[in-house]
Amino acid sequence: MTTGAPPTEAAGPARAGASAGRDVVRRALSLLAPLAGLAVLLLVAAVTTPGFYSAGVLQLVLFQIGLIGVTAVGQTLVLLVGGIDLSIGAVIGLTTVVIAEHSRGDGERLGVAILLATAAGAGVGLLNGLLVVRRQVPAFVATFATFVLVQGVITAWTRGAPSGNIPGELSPLGIGRWLGIPVPLWAFLVVAVVAGVVLGRTGLGRRLYATGANERATALSGVRTRWIIAGCFVASGLLAVLAGLINAGYIGYVDARLSRSLDPNSVAAAVIGGIALTGGRGRIGQTVVGVTLLAVLLAWLRQLGAGAGAQLVVSGAVILLAVWLQGSGWAARSPRRIKQRDGVR
């Protein structure tokens, strides 16, 4: 994973030159496919579920976009450097438990609790990063292992029964609105814009893409790729903490099932938007479209009366379909990727 993708794949935005015109068309196409999916979905939803375009459902969709979106940005960063972060769900659960256990519903202790949760999230991200960078553990093994470890920590710490209240001071982050739009959506927009600017307009972003496209070559040209990869995992952990705070503010109590959540949403949203699993390709704009598509899809399913199980099924199917389509080339740049297996990822 960390030794990098085969050199046949060029970095997305870093590529310049004669084919600029075709590039623009390709970029538009890569956004167009998920957008078309979204349009079809909105139409189908309108036909099958009459109440879909009510204010209540819309607010829920916007909240979902915010919550999934924050984690999906972190996931995108990790995917771009050729990794994957499966520990996001566990960090969201850990954040909720830390807030509840430390503050016990007392607003004055909220500040310290948030600091503790942030430190915990950064710690998990750092652990992931170190395992991947220093020990060359495949990212999905490393982050799955920390997922289990964090679950174990939660169970041991709370003796299997998490309790405590979330301070009311946190609820504006979950249920608040500003200019009629849910605060979580604002949080997502801010995070997405910052990530988009860093990725698209700064040297750091270019180094990040280069690391994902071909780590070895990038490292040989003097970029500290290990720091960049580890940094992406830490950023993903921190964004998962933010998602955890939003979620805690929204539900207002500790949901014991939360720490068991497999949480496929961030991966699903990123790949559905067209972020390549091989690293180095994809932009935040695609993630935003993917998040919107997934949130609408999940809201529609809920309107149809689907339970948590059916939502998990759909997320799994979406990941599979998106990766399949990527492989067949609607979002991918290099047509020779199919049938090319580059070791365990």
Next chain:
Amino acid sequence: MSAAAALEIRPRRFSLADLTRTGAAVWIVVLVAVVALTVTDAGGFWAPANIANVLTATVVLGLAALGQHLVVLSGGIDLAVGSTATLSALLTAILLDGYPIRTVPVLVGMLLLGGVIGLLHGLLVARVGLPPFIVTLASLYLIQGAAFTISTTPTGQVTSALSSVALQRIGPVPYSFAVLVVALAAVAFALGRTAFGRQLYAVGGDLPAARSSGVPVEKVLVTAYVLAGVLAALAGILLAARATIGSPTAGQGLELSAITVVVLGGTSLLGGRGSLVGTMGGVLLLSLVSSSVTLLQLPATLTELIRGVVILAAAALFVAKVRR
């Protein structure tokens, strides 16, 4: 490059990497654990009931690990082992519902189900060319979601004959241990004595080279995933038999435990190299760890934490650093 050459010229000497690779390291750790447990509580540890506990714990994990071993040897990974076992356990209990007459068709059906799941994995990996981890990760979500859709609470009922296979024992050896021994013998035979085994090592070691030398790469890969699916379904049946009912969370975490024991046994996650003896040592080690929580009367809530630490340590210490 010169360092590697120098290493080969030097006469063979004691090396930690060699120990890990051949699976000897994990057996040394098992030995240390056994000695430590004997010192702490000899009577309790060597009591037939406790030995039976350890051996029972090896059965489900061992079956899942055998399948994982095959897939990892092929250079892939199967993250859906746990959820396949879950679905199989749940469906076994629901479909049997306590009627002995249904036993054979249901059990055969479950093994077929596991085979079909494995077939889909294999086709997506070998024919479509998708990365194994994302195929089986998506499949993990799909199958777990399907299990939750069927039931969110434990339900169903296995027959008393089936549960006695899991629960009764002769001396310290539970009946179900025979299932693991048979499966182990079958996998060892397939790996060591058949063309499939040799081709599996070849495909995992260097896929393009295997293809150009005429190995039916797709068939070998699909076979590995099908076997993993069948073994996972078998593990699920025994999970149901042990619990006497089916639970939609029965096999949760089994996929990572299976990967852990394969890695502990010195098998390379890059494929093509691994030792079945080591994998079985890993199974025994993880079973010892989980059963000693009860033996040492530690709080049950610590089990998960200990498992997490072991898994993380295995990932950090045993995953091969050297790339081919």
